[in-house]
Amino acid sequence: MKLTKPVFLLFFLFIISSAVQAQDYFFKDQAPFxxxxxxxxxFLGYPIGEQHTRHDQIVAYFYKLAEISDRAQIEVYGKTHENRKLVMLxxxxxxxxxxxxxxxxxxxxFVNPDLNPKNYDKVPIFIQLGYNVHGNEPSSSEAALLTAYTLVASTNAEVLNYLNKSVIFIDPAINPDGRDRHTQWANQFKAKSLVSDNIDAEHNEAWPRGRSNHYWFDLNRDxxxxxxxxxxxxxxxxHDWYPNVVTDxxxxxTNSNHFFEPMKPIGSLxxxxxxxxxxxxxxxxxTYFSSALDKIGSFYYTKESFDGTYPGYGSSYPDLQGGLxxxxxxxxxxxxVQDTDYGKITFAFTIRNQYTSGFATIKAAVENKAFLRKYQQTFFKTAMTQKAKTGFAGYEFGDDYDMNRNKAFVSQLLTHKIKVYKKGEKYVVPLKQPQHRMVQTMFETYRQYSDSVYYDASAWSVANFYxxxxxGLKSVKLGTEITTTKDLVNNPKIQRARYAYIIDWDDYNSPAVLYYMQAKGLTVASAFKPFSILTxxxxxSFNYGSLLIPISKQKKSEAEVYQIVLEAxxxxxxxxxxxxxxxxxxGIDLGSxxxxxxxxxxxxxxxxxxINSLEAGEVWHLLDTRVDMPITKIRMASFRRANLDKYNTLVMVSGSYTELDSVQRQKLKDWAAKGNTIVSIAGGAKWLIDKKMVKESLTKKPKSKEETGTKRLPYVDAGEYAGRDRVxxxxxxxxxxxxxxxxxxxRTAKMPVYxxxxxxxxxxxxxxxxxxxxxxxPHIDGYITQKNxxxxIKPSASLLxxxxxxxxxxxxxxNPNFRGAWYGTNxxxxxxxxxGNKF
Structure with missing residues (x-):
């Protein structure tokens, strides 16, 4: 996760010798095997901790365990963008x-609120151990290998007890694409004589680094x-298994120690x-984690950092499914191996702490399985009985003009097993359902908080994303339940015309249609004023931006034009x-x-x-997966030799752009001045202003006569005060x-942005x-100081x-593309x- 400030406690001071690197270092207490x-x-040909293990090697080992042991089964639950298997052992x-x-x-x-089983201690507890959602945080996947081996091979009485009283699901790498990016980097820069110097290339990946997935997204926010x-x-x-415990x-x-929960208090009021x-x-x-780590002499901390306020982490989402x-x-x-303030930290050391915490989790879950089951049962039963403080019984939603955006939002709700009903032209979501709390997550907004500093976002009302x-509804009348979005959008097949075809620009998919037709060689125009016509x-009636395909003005025959429009x-x-x-x-005629x-x-x-890889990835993902439009990604080091005349639009997300000296900035400015468009986002917009590429300015805090000095505050609160002012x-x-x-x-001037x-x-x-x-x-959702x-905010512009x-x-x-989920501002x-070149 995000790098934290050093925690200056007594740390570890040793390098594990080759003798200690033997696997007994990790699991000798679990013998015999x-x-x-x-x-x-x-299996791998090297001790765990000596090399970073590729994802395909991890998967191959898991397949081997499932093949030769009656304690293990393996399934593929998905594939990554780069076609790597996502497996569960x-x-x-x-x-x-x-x-x-x-x-x-x-x-x-136990997760069905209509049933009332009481055999809490009889059914094995379901534990899901999840590893490596951030690809360049690799120690946990290595620990997954050791954990799988121990559970499959150990004949230790304690391990056998775990197996009898639990079903353990091991996901060795949630982000295989990012993991392999980092694995390749770490292994290729590894020397025979290990280099612990922090500045060495081995410890400093090149952009975009391995944290993110193929499109440079942070999967722990997804x-x-x-x-x-x-x-x-x-x-x-x-949602097929509803495990009782899920690890993340x-x-x-590098200068920190080891953290386990409890976290900081949740920021929501x-x-x-x-x-x-x-x-x-x-x-x-x-208590289980501290005992296990005390036993091996590892230092740790709790409560001081991280929070579970945002419900989209691997360490928070399962909490909303009745698990821990x-x-x-x-x-x-x-x-x-790398230098720290307290000596050297080795890869093997980091793996052992993860392995130890994993087994402490299993032990705690097994010894408290009746409590965990009763808790999960109560969680779903109360979902059916508790009343929302808003007083609402449910929500009604639906856009009158954009059916594909409606469909995308319904699909989002169904993904989380939220019950959705169609009533007339609108959709209804009742709060009285097992996913009551997820309904709150999707629709409720908040303006009051118990804390003012967050590890991540403080606003996530997903309906606003779309x-x-x-x-909100005080009472709910259900219509027909929607269980699939397959036939949710049914547009009549276009009839062949002699004069022109017209396409509403309201639909979320209309930009993809436009690009498809342009790529096929059609000339397409856009309406800069509304009009009504007999079709x-x-x-x-057609709104601003509606697309016109004039048949007689094409270089293709009437039949060819119709075929392309029909394909689109x-x-x-x-x-x-x-x-x-x-x-x-x-309104305007078609020849206007x-x-x-x-x-x-x-x-x-x-x-x-x-450059901000997250924002860049969001742009790439949007164009590549939803618009089917290619985008050339120019590395900063290649800008000097890039022929910008091949493009008519250049995207600049947040970044420092330090490689663009005065000569390169002039090159960029001259290219834009020819009639081209620079599209900048957040820090990219600020850079254009700071470098005087545009004649715009930033909102500045007005000087106040009352500001006569700096208020004295306790030093210990410095971090908290700085965090409060951050958006x-x-x-x-x-x-x-x-x-x-x-x-x-x-269609409406008022709209939410992120x-x-x-x-x-x-x-x-x-x-x-x-x-x-x-x-x-303007404030809809999330924490912001009154000063900000x-x-x-209030005096400023969002888009210029x-x-x-x-x-x-x-x-x-x-950011109009935040986390690939802001359908409303895409x-x-x-x-x-x-x-861009029309205004």
Whole structure:
């Protein structure tokens, strides 16, 4: 996870010699072992801790265990973007595995609020050990190898007891793509004479580093948003099994020690998670962790950092499914051995702490299985009986113009097993259901908190991510339950026309349709004013941005044009209309100059050292997976030799851009001045202003006569005070100019945006260039100080356009693509790409 400040406790001071590196260092207390089961060292050809193990080797070892042992079974629950297998090794006694289907059914009775089983201590406890969600935090996957071997091969009475009383699911690497990126780096820079110098290349990966997945996303933030196949597969598995305990193993700064829960108190004033979870259960398990780590002399800490406020971590999401999610943070060697303030830390040492904590988890779960089962049962029963403090019985939602965005949101709800019903043209979600707390997570917003410093976001009302219009209901009338989104969007097949085809720009998939048609060679125009016209389906009104495909102006035949339009509709399922006349009933005619032909976007993005890989990955993912548009990723080191004339749009996310000296900045400015577009996000927008590439400014705090000096505060609170002023992740309302091309496709001026930065843009001096400004009362969700709200947010703009010669820069103060989940603001960004040279 995120690097933390050093915890200056007595640390470890030794390098493990080659003799100690023998596997007894890890699991000698678990002997004796079945010699027919190969150790990880025997299978891999090197001791654990001597080399970083590739993901395919880990998977191969797990397959070998399942092949030769009646204590293990393996399944593939998904694949990564790079087509690596996501595997789960199930380990238990022979008897339990042969009867696993029956045990699963008995276990699931405890999560069914309609049933009332009492055999809490009879059914084995279900434990899921999850490892390596951050690829360059590798010690836990190595510990997974040791844990699997111990459980499969040990004949120790204590281990046999665990197997009899539990079913243990081992996920060795939640992020295989990131892990292998880091593994390759660490192994290729490893020397025969190990180098512990912190500055050595082995300990400092190149951009984008191995923390993230293929598209550079942080998968530990994706449990709630479920954007990626890794998370989608894991959530499907979790909702199939509902484990009682789930672990989440991480690494932190090299100078730290080892962290286990309890965390900092949850920041929410009224957490939706039961108090028994984060107090009773965490404190109970902590005694097991401390005892195990005391035994091997490892130092640790609790309560001082991290929090479970955001429900989308691996260490928080399972808490909302009646389980106990547990976070472990181990000081990282970031390689094989590295210097610390207290000596040297080795890879093997980090692995042993993770392995030890894993077995302490198993021990605690087995010895408290009746308590855990009763807790999970109560969790789901109270979901059906407790009343929301809002007084609502449920929520109604639905967008009247964008069926594919509706579908995406419904799909999101179904992913989390939330019950959704269709009633008329709207959707209804009742609170009285087993996923009551997940419904709260999706819809409720908060403005009051018990804490002001968060490890991550303090706002996550997912309905706002989708710009979904919704309202709370005092009473709920259910319609037809929606169990699949397969046929949720049904657009009539486009009829062949002689004159033109028209496509609403309202639909989320319309940019993908536009690019598809442009790539196939069609000329497409956009309506800069609304109109109504008689279509082959009857009278229809079209909004700003609607697409026009004039048949007679194409270089293709009428039949070819129809085939391309039909293919686009079939692929992206958007409403398309034909017309046999250019004469409108109301508004502009189809021959009006207010229809403007659109150029096909040719987009590049600067990436590399100093660039925010998360924001860059969000752009890449959006274009690659939802718009099917290629984007050239230019490394900063290659910018000098890049021919920018090949592109008409350049994306600049947050970053330092230190490699762009005055000569390169002029190159960029000259390119834009030719009529091209720079699209900047957050820190990228600030960079354009700071380097005077545009004539805009940042909002500054006004000087006050009352400010006569600095208020004296306790030093111990310095970190907390600094954290309070940070905007870590909030949802704000903006007022959008719907007539500006950047606002095309939206029907209401008020909309939510996501802010997780300290970039505040002053409104433009041009009366037409402030496309979105924060509304009078902009705060929707999340923690923000009153000072930041009044002094910086309220006077500022969220979205500006600034001229650069014949070209322009689009400046987003907020991130329209945050974590791949902001369906509601994606179109603002896509409008900048498709309409950039039209304003």
């Amino acid at each position: 079945n010699k027919a089961i190969p150790t990880p060292e025997e 199930t380990v238990s006694s022979k008897e339990n595995l042969s009867n696993l289907g029956t045990l699963k059914n008995e276990h699931l009775q 449990w709630l948003l479920a954007v990626h196949p890794e998370s989608q597969g894991k959530l499907k598995w979790l 193993f991480h690494e932190m700064g 009224d957490p939706i998670m039961p108090k028994e979870n984060y107090e009773d259960l965490n404190n109970l398990f902590a 999610a547990l976070l472990f943070e181990q000081a990282s060697s970031r390689g094989h 710009n979904m219009k919704y309202k 082959t389906s009857g009278k229809k 509709q079939t692929k992206y399922n958007v409403p398309i209309f034909g017309t046999n006349s250019g004469y409108s009933i109301k 100059n207010n229809f403007r032909a659109l150029s096909k976007p040719k987009v590049a993005m600067l990436i590399g050292e100093g 870590g992740g909030i949802i704000l309302e903006v007022d959008l100019d719907l007539t500006h091309p950047l606002g095309f496709g939206y 802010k997780n930065n300290m970039v505040f843009l002053a409104p433009s001096k041009s009366p037409y260039a402030t496309v979105a400004k924060y509304s009078k009362n 709200l009044d002094v910086f 356009v600034s001229p650069i010669g014949r070209g322009r820069a689009v400046l987003f103060a907020d 179109k603002l960004f896509l409008n900048a790409l498709f309409f």
